[in-house]
Amino acid sequence: MYVAAKGGEEAIAAAHTWLAEARRGDRSLPAMSTAQIAEQLALAVARVMSEGSLYDIDLAALAVQQARGDLIEAIFLIRAYRTTLPRLGSSRPIDTGAMICERRVSATFKDIPGGQVLGPTFDYTHRLVDFALAAGDEAAAAKIAETAPQTRSRVSDHLGREGLLRDEPRSDATPPDLTRTPLELPAERPLRLQALARADEGFLLGLAYSTQRGYGRTHAFVGELRIGTVQVAVEIPELGFAIDFAEIVVTECETVNQFTGSRTEPAQFTRGYGLVMGRCERKSISMSLVDRALQWQELGEDNVGAPAQDAEFVLMHSDNIQATGFLEHIKLPHYVDFQAELQLIRRLRREATEAQMEAAE
Structure with missing residues (x-):
């Protein structure tokens, strides 16, 4: 027999207490600080900032700690907090051409102006578990030769000067500002890029992979991937000019894609674009493929029915907070609905x- 479960506020309070205890873990071990999370789990923090649409390293680290490492829950916390903040003004578009690059690679040209800068990357590691880390042996890492980061010209600018890349x-x-107004379809590219910039990384990765497997007729090369620091400026009406008020780390990817041309345009390449807050290169590459x-x-291309070509499908299902809310609500009480169906x-x-029985008679 099915009966309604009871407990109410007392049960919820007990669950919160248990959650706090589970979050702390074994008290014989030292507690992890938000500073440690920010420094040592920097890529997780970057994802929370990117998909939470709020650049605040310390706050994102706190959200990761509070969520016990559940990044989507941490993103939810950041989004919710963001809604409480007053809007003081709007910054000018950042100039990624003036980025101070810590990493900058191109898969289209070996010798690019300014050179390839590998930076800190997993690309060339053996993907073997390093048990020295568990033993606390941090001295095993070789000391790297530090070089001063510098600005570097874009690869796409060189292709553009030859007319080989579509303007x-x-x-x-x-x-429209997606963080303040709901998404409406059809969406122009600037709005689509906003949605993709804060979309779920895993969802975008799957869609991007689908385009590489033939669902979308795109064959992309990474024209340039760069990670570095950019200045954020805001116009001050009383002064009549803009001032730099912050530095943030961003990841930018431009992919170069095949394009055959048309009767009105010569044969040339097209591009996909991804720009993400923090160090999120997998996300930025995926974003650029889906954008394309x-x-x-x-x-003027054909729609072959690929999922990544369907703007309604992509944009309405890429937000992990909306998806989480709708998915997880089914674990909440639905006793009346179920009893009716039962x-x-x-x-x-x-x-x-x-x-x-009647038929048998």
């Missing part, structure tokens, strides 16, 4: 049994 259409219109797939209509099933089975 990006420019508009002075201010795009979504441009099929603007470029009674319906019982009645249908009873009627079917009675019909069989």
Whole structure:
């Protein structure tokens, strides 16, 4: 027999207490500080900032700690906190061409102006578990030769000067702010890029992989991937000019894609674009591939029915907070709904049994 569970506020309070105890873990071990999380789990913190749409390293680290490492829960916390903040103004577009690069690689040209800068990367590691870390042997890491980061010209600028890369259409219109107004379809590319920038990394990765497997007719090369520091500036009306007020780390990816041209345009390459707060290169590459797939209509290409070409499918399902809310609500009480369906099933089975008995007679 099914009965309603009882407990109410007392049970919820007990669950909160248990959660706090589970978060702390074994008290014989030292507690992890938010500073440790920010420094040693920097990529997790970067993802929380990116998908939470709020650049605050300490706050993101605190959210990771509070969420016990559940990054989507941490992103939820950051989004919720963000809604409480006043809007003091709007910054000018950041100039990624002036980025102070700590990492900058290109898969299209070996010898690029300014050179390849590998930076800290997993790309060339053996992917073997390093048990020296568990033993606390940090001296095993070789000392690297430090070089001063510097600005470097974009690879796409060199292709553009030859007319080999399609020019990006420019508009002075201010795009809608996705953090303050709901997403509406159809969405122009600036709005799509906003949605992709805070989309779930895993979802974007799966879509990007699908385009590489043929679901979207795009064959991309990483024209340039760069990670570094950029200045954020804001216009001060009383002063009549802009001032730099912050430095943030961003990851930018431009992919170069095949494009055959048309009757009105010569054969040239097109690009996909990804820009993400923090060090999130897998996310930025995925974003650029999906961005390119979504441009099929603007470029006059055929829609082959690939998931990554469907703007409604991509944009409405890429937000992990919306997805989490809708998915996890089904674990909350649905006693009345289930009882109604249970009674319906019982009645249908009873009627079917009675019909069989009548037919047998």
